[in-house]
Each structure stands twice: as structure tokens, then as C-alpha cells.
Amino acid sequence: DIHATKPTSLTTDLLERIGQIYEIEAEVRGQQPEIRRRSRQDRTQPLVDELRQALDDALRRLSPKSEMAKAIAYGRKRWVALTRFLDDGRLEIDNNIAERAMRCVALGRKNWLFAGSKAGGDRAAAVYSVIESAKLNGLEPQAYIADVIAKIADEWPAARWDELMPWNWRPDQQPIAAAA
Numbered sequence: 001d002i003h004a005t006k007p008t009s010l011t012t013d014l015l016e017r018i019g020q021i022y023e024i025e026a027e028v029r030g031q032q033p034e035i036r037r038r039s040r041q042d043r044t045q046p047l048v049d050e051l052r053q054a055l056d057d058a059l060r061r062l063s064p065k066s067e068m069a070k071a072i073a074y075g076r077k078r079w080v081a082l083t084r085f086l087d088d089g090r091l092e093i094d095n096n097i098a099e100r101a102m103r104c105v106a107l108g109r110k111n112w113l114f115a116g117s118k119a120g121g122d123r124a125a126a127v128y129s130v131i132e133s134a135k136l137n138g139l140e141p142q143a144y145i146a147d148v149i150a151k152i153a154d155e156w157p158a159a160r161w162d163e164l165m166p167w168n169w170r171p172d173q174q175p176i177a178a179a180a
Helices: 009-028 033-061 067-077 096-101 103-107 118-136 141-153 158-164
Strands: none
Touching: 009 033, 033 067, 096 103, 096 118, 118 141, 141 158
16 A cells, blocks of 8 residues: 555555565466475575565664554564465465455445344345355355255254264265164
8 A cells, every 4th residue: 555655665665565475376286285385495484584584674664653664563563373384285375265265245345234233234245145155165055055055954963963064074974863
């Protein structure tokens, strides 16, 4: 945001460094987690280390009250979380996938402003989470929810509820009593 309104050589440099990291991520996207982790360790880690050094150097030169110093300090306080992806090939570099999945909820926020009550809002949030989780797991949400509700109504054993989660669900599952 600072670069968009007040571009400087510092903001340009930092964005170019971040761009290099994202270029590597684009190359390894879709690869096996171990391949992604190795690439991150070999290629991305040095760039991240250089970025951190550039941020630290900038903080020493900037007034602590400047917008830029505040933005850098914000990121530095979250450095461990920001760089967690380097050690785990299963993780994405950012949460853009989740942000895009929730975009429809954000767009409709005004429509749902009056959900009836806080409890109604909480239930709507839970339902949206289930729908988006089903989509992320390649399921058709309506079929998934209908099947799960039917199974729960047929006295699905509570000890096996984990099997009904979107990442474990199979439409042909039967409760133990019905299978016997």
C-alpha cells in the first residue's frame, strides 16, 4: 500500500525481493511436498535471509514513527509465521487460497448483516466453513451435506464422526449397525 501511494527505492527493492520469492513458488506449485521443501531450503531460504537483512537495515535508517518503519516492524514481529512455509512443503507461502474461498462470504456480508442473532451469525459462519471445506476437497457441497445429515440421522456412531469430515468422506459409507 505504501508503494502504491508513495513509491521509493526502498519499497521497489523490497517488492522486487518478494517477487523473486514468489517466482520460485510458482515453479514448485503442485510439486510433492518434499520437492517443495527442498527447493525452498536451497533457493528460497537465501532470498528470505537477504530480505530480512534488508528489512533490518531499513529499520535502522528509518524514523520509528514513519509509515514504512511501522509496516516493517509489523512484519518482523510475525517473521516466524511468515517464514513457516520454508520448512514444510505442504504449506503455501500465503493464505490467498483461503482468502479467495471466503470472497463470496465477504461480498455478501451486507446481505447477511441481519442474520437474526449472534447465534444465527455463528451458525451461518459454520455452514460457510463446511461448504468451503467441501469445495476445497473436491466435493459437491449439497450432495456432501445431504449425505452427512442423512447418516447422522441414521444414528452414525459418534466415535466415527471423523470419517464424515470432507477430507475423509466417502458417499458409500455405512454406520456399523447398518453394515452388520
